[in-house]
Amino acid sequence: MNLILAKVCSFLTNVPLRAPKDGEVDLGDRFNWIYDVTDVINAVKWPLIILVAAAGSIYAIVLGVQMARADSTEKREEAKKRVINVLIGVAIAVGLTLLLSLLIGALPNWIGSPEQQ
DSSP states (O other), X not given: XXXXXXXXXXXXXXXXXXXXXXXXXXXXXXXXXXXXXXXXXXXHHHHHHHHHHHHHHHHHHHHHXXXXXXXXXXXXHHHHHHHXXXXXXXXXXXXXHHHXXXXXXXXXXHHOOGGGO
């Protein structure tokens, strides 16, 4: 695991930083890497939401079938609790992903330009 992290860090430190696009604040050489991170997060955000929602939906359907086929009340109640937990988990995951996208979009503006500090 440490080898993987070392290679990722080595790769990231050798990647040339991109210049700010139109409408973006120039954060100076020290913080321009934030734009690279926000670009990656924005590229991964929607596929991640779709993947989590699809996995949660499939699991909820499987649990619904288990609940319908349950022989006893105990199994039915256990499946019902699991369905509720899956729905809560998917809602939290999607909500946190959307909150992360809002925070990541505002991150460069929070840091500001070096002249402002």
